[in-house]
Amino acid sequence: xxxxxxxxxxxxxxxxxxxxxxxxxxxxxxxxxxxxxxxxxxxxxxxxxxxxxxxxxxxxxxxxxxxxxxxxxxxxxxxxxxxxxxxxxxxxxxxxxxxxxxxxxxxxxxxxxxxxxxxxxxxxxxxxxxxxxxxxxxxxxxxxxxxxxxxxxxxxxxxxxxxxxxxxxxxxxxxxxxxxxxxxxxxxxxxxxxxxxxxxxxxxxxxxxxxxxxx
Amino acid sequence: xxxxxxxxxxxxxxxxxxxxxxxxxxxxxxxxxxxxxxxxxxxxxxxxxxxxxxxxxxxxxxxxxxxxxxxxxxxxxxxxxxxxxxxxxxxxxxxxxxxxxxxxxxxxxxxxxxxxxxxxxxxxxxxxxxxxxxxxxxxxxxxxxxxxxxxxxxxxxxxxxxxxxxxxxxxxxxxxxxxxxxxxxxxxxxxxxxxxxxxxxxxxxxxxxxxxxxxxxxxxxxxxxxxxxxxxxxxxxxxxxxxxxxxxxxxx
Ligand SMILES: Nc1ncnc2c1ncn2[C@@H]1O[C@H](COP(=O)(O)OP(=O)(O)OP(=O)(O)O)[C@@H](O)[C@H]1O
Ligand SMILES: [Mg+2]
Numbered sequence: 001x002x003x004x005x006x007x008x009x010x011x012x013x014x015x016x017x018x019x020x021x022x023x024x025x026x027x028x029x030x031x032x033x034x035x036x037x038x039x040x041x042x043x044x045x046x047x048x049x050x051x052x053x054x055x056x057x058x059x060x061x062x063x064x065x066x067x068x069x070x071x072x073x074x075x076x077x078x079x080x081x082x083x084x085x086x087x088x089x090x091x092x093x094x095x096x097x098x099x100x101x102x103x104x105x106x107x108x109x110x111x112x113x114x115x116x117x118x119x120x121x122x123x124x125x126x127x128x129x130x131x132x133x134x135x136x137x138x139x140x141x142x143x144x145x146x147x148x149x150x151x152x153x154x155x156x157x158x159x160x161x162x163x164x165x166x167x168x169x170x171x172x173x174x175x176x177x178x179x180x181x182x183x184x185x186x187x188x189x190x191x192x193x194x195x196x197x198x199x200x201x202x203x204x205x206x207x208x209x210x211x212x213x214x215x
Numbered sequence: 216x217x218x219x220x221x222x223x224x225x226x227x228x229x230x231x232x233x234x235x236x237x238x239x240x241x242x243x244x245x246x247x248x249x250x251x252x253x254x255x256x257x258x259x260x261x262x263x264x265x266x267x268x269x270x271x272x273x274x275x276x277x278x279x280x281x282x283x284x285x286x287x288x289x290x291x292x293x294x295x296x297x298x299x300x301x302x303x304x305x306x307x308x309x310x311x312x313x314x315x316x317x318x319x320x321x322x323x324x325x326x327x328x329x330x331x332x333x334x335x336x337x338x339x340x341x342x343x344x345x346x347x348x349x350x351x352x353x354x355x356x357x358x359x360x361x362x363x364x365x366x367x368x369x370x371x372x373x374x375x376x377x378x379x380x381x382x383x384x385x386x387x388x389x390x391x392x393x394x395x396x397x398x399x400x401x402x403x404x405x406x407x408x409x410x411x412x413x414x415x416x417x418x419x420x421x422x423x424x425x426x427x428x429x430x431x432x433x434x435x436x437x438x439x440x441x442x443x444x445x446x447x448x449x450x451x452x453x454x455x456x457x458x459x460x461x462x463x464x465x466x467x
Contacts, residue, residue, distance in 0.1 A: 113313075115309060115311060115313035116313060116315070118266055118309070118313065119309065119313035119314075119315070120315075121265075121266065122264055122266070122302070122305075122306065122307045123327040123331060123375070123379065124299060124302050124303065124327060124331040124332070124379070125327065125330075125331055129330065129331070133326070133330070134315055137317045138316065138317055141317070213359065214316050214317050214359040214360070214361055215316070215361045
């Protein structure tokens, strides 16, 4: 196999990896916020369900969760799972990361002093205004370092999609390495993850800087 | 009467913190509330500003009831829309300022008038500049709270409350979080407001200030008003034993 062929098939894998990465971010970050808000609900049943959900997502391996999301419909309902692989991966990643993001958001929201809510209330802000104008921007700032960590973990976690025999970059690297008895694909894969994390760190640093105007 | 509170009772769990307190404040009146720690001064202000819910009693602003007595004798709050209207009558200045750290001084002052009261932007900004001038902070309009001293932050907080054009302004120990050398600048601003005939209720431990600035002093202890009246009377010639004791401890 020529170097070019290897790179082009790995390139395809990279696109799939990037797709998993961006779709997971896109869905899990807002979903995490919904989970946090429900987790803080005054209805015990709702907050209880969210607690259990978060505990399961954080207490079991992501790889196992991916297998459950993919094969679950077949074993539970005998449903056909053909053509469902990619969706299962995105659902699995999203549900898992939403739980982690929810906990990060919760920490951020709890770090805001009661005085901020009270000042807003006395000034007549509605609950929605208070959350979006006063609380959320401050939460964003405090949680940014944890969010960066989580996103960097996600870059590396994307390789877990190979558990569902999905041809993302790492799976392809393994196949080529095995058939060619070459270590090169792994080096290429390593460089790819490294560069991607470097970009993530760079972007997140810029985002954090943009919030540096106050402390 | 700008504010009328009648027979206010408030408990936290089994502990009754306000025991049947009544307080009426007239236009342009400056009322100081003094008393030992835990006597319920903050709780009274928090009930007046709806940050705490009273158990029984009545509250009305400028004659319009906000809390009335229901058939069961318990306090009954008016609906959300009317409560929002009632809130427009007062402002509250906190001990630790509670400015919004992510907003500049100018935005701290103008945001609620623009986005809550929906007032005209140009008008609000013009008024805010005037307020900043009064607070001697014109040069810090673009600063963020973290760049200001405690005294400056508290003056911004006062401007923020005034920008809502309240009929009455409550202060809960406005200088207690400040270094001693910074209390003067805040007290000076409050004194100026008193001269401008702003209606105010000030909880404070600054006895000389309370004595010189207020029309009426209220001494609270154990959730009741023990004594109230003209500051010269209360400070110079208290009638109640508990008041005497408190003032004596304070002078030491
Ligand atoms: N949210 C609360 N839950 C339970 N108890 C409370 C709460 N807020 C106040 N208390 C209690 O109510 C009593 C009165 O408190 P409050 O803060 O009104 O006193 P204060 O006169 O303002 O005292 P200080 O001079 O120390 O500010 C205290 O015993 C306090 O512990
Ligand atoms: Mg207090």
